[in-house]
Amino acid sequence: MGRIAKYYREYGIRIVKGFMQYVWDDKGQRYIDCNTNHGVVFLGHANPKIVEAVKKQVEEIWAVPLNFATPARERFIEEFSKLLPPKFGVVFLQNTGTEAVEVAIKIAKKVTRKPTIVAFTNSFHGRTMGSLSITWNEKYKKAFEPLYPHVRFGKFNVPHEVDKLIGEDTCCVVVEPIQGEGGVNPATPEFLKALREEAQRKGALLIFDEVQTGFGRTGAVWAFQKYGVEPDIFTAGKPVAGGLPIGLAVAREDFGDVFEPGEHGSTFAGNAVVMAAAAAASRLLREEDVPGRAERIGAELAKALGDTGSRLAVRVKGMGLMLGLELRVKADQFIQPLLERGVMALTAGVNTLRFLPPYMISKEDVEVVHAAVTEVLKKAEQQ
Numbered sequence: 001m002g003r004i005a006k007y008y009r010e011y012g013i014r015i016v017k018g019f020m021q022y023v024w025d026d027k028g029q030r031y032i033d034c035n036t037n038h039g040v041v042f043l044g045h046a047n048p049k050i051v052e053a054v055k056k057q058v059e060e061i062w063a064v065p066l067n068f069a070t071p072a073r074e075r076f077i078e079e080f081s082k083l084l085p086p087k088f089g090v091v092f093l094q095n096t097g098t099e100a101v102e103v104a105i106k107i108a109k110k111v112t113r114k115p116t117i118v119a120f121t122n123s124f125h126g127r128t129m130g131s132l133s134i135t136w137n138e139k140y141k142k143a144f145e146p147l148y149p150h151v152r153f154g155k156f157n158v159p160h161e162v163d164k165l166i167g168e169d170t171c172c173v174v175v176e177p178i179q180g181e182g183g184v185n186p187a188t189p190e191f192l193k194a195l196r197e198e199a200q201r202k203g204a205l206l207i208f209d210e211v212q213t214g215f216g217r218t219g220a221v222w223a224f225q226k227y228g229v230e231p232d233i234f235t236a237g238k239p240v241a242g243g244l245p246i247g248l249a250v251a252r253e254d255f256g257d258v259f260e261p262g263e264h265g266s267t268f269a270g271n272a273v274v275m276a277a278a279a280a281a282s283r284l285l286r287e288e289d290v291p292g293r294a295e296r297i298g299a300e301l302a303k304a305l306g307d308t309g310s311r312l313a314v315r316v317k318g319m320g321l322m323l324g325l326e327l328r329v330k331a332d333q334f335i336q337p338l339l340e341r342g343v344m345a346l347t348a349g350v351n352t353l354r355f356l357p358p359y360m361i362s363k364e365d366v367e368v369v370h371a372a373v374t375e376v377l378k379k380a381e382q383q
């Protein structure tokens with residue numbers, strides 16, 4: 001029998017079931033899911049409203065190429081449009097976050113005809129060759145060089161260097177409003193405003209990568225709405241189809257016809273089952289005021305994480321339900337002890353424990369997470 005290639009750390013746990021904010025292993029142990037498949041399951045595991053839409057679609061039709069119209073895609077665009085600020089009229093459908101970034105870059109290159117992409121320290125944009133080229137951390141990309149050569153990295157959150165960074169050669173500036181993998185680092189409003197102004201001045205497009213921040217997690221539907229700064233294009237992915245694979249770039253209306261037939265494409269993009277899930281997810285997000293809920297319960301989780309009393313804890317970072325607890329020590333040593341206490345978490349950067357729970361996480365769950373984090377930090381202090 002073959003085996004699945006290994007490039008992820010494994011924790012010796014076999015997950016067999018999930019419902020809303022919880023998953024269970026094959027021994028019946030329950031976990032509060034603050035990992036959510038790196039942020040994907042923000043609307044909960046097997047959320048009945050999404051399950052219903054998927055079941056119905058599976059019995060009708062699964063895959064239809066973008067050459068033809070389908071009711072599933074029509075329902076998706078109708079629901080998803082209600083989540084878009086007026087300036088954004090066009091959606092480019094993909095299957096993953098990294099592809100969303102790739103298509104955003106392709107739009108910028110075609111529109112501006114310039115070569116250089118500006119990105120930032122501690123950025124993460126994906127693992128295909130284009131998105132990897134604008135990812136900061138050497139550990140992800142060293143083995144695969146040479147990558148796309150025309151990339152200039154600037155310092156994240158340093159607004160006074162932005163004018164030198166963005167040049168006449170720049171096709172686009174790509175930035176996460178809150179850096180996820182890089183450490184849960186929110187951009188400052190001054191930084192995003194400086195990028196907006198300078199990109200405009202130099203004829204470059206501003207791209208916000210909202211693959212991790214987007215779709216309600218930060219307390220707004222899109223994180224940039226918290227800043228009052230609008231990009232030309234933004235990406236989304238992870239939670240948009242409730243757990244099925246999706247990635248998309250959303251652009252200004254006038255970029256809608258930028259590609260000639262053949263210049264861009266993707267076999268699975270717009271898959272009917274994914275579209276049905278994404279339509280249901282978009283509707284649920286609006287009807288249940290998911291961003292509002294993320295804001296309120298996120299404030300409680302942030303307070304709890306800031307209240308461990310441990311001298312190993314530095315500070316809580318992030319917004320809504322995208323939260324990091326920065327530590328004085330490496331964070332990965334705490335993932336296994338937290339699993340043993342029924343909490344799934346992630347790391348971000350080297351020293352940050354990251355929490356990306358579903359929006360329906362309860363006050364009782366927050367108390368369990370607080371107790372588990374407090375205990376594992378206390379135990380580490382004593383060693």
Ligand SMILES: Cc1ncc(COP(=O)(O)O)c(C=O)c1O
Nearest residue numbers: 096097098124125126180211212
């Ligand atoms: C900001 C950001 N962009 C892009 C990606 C890549 O997404 P995917 O793994 O779906 O390709 C990620 C994944 O973590 C991300 O956080």
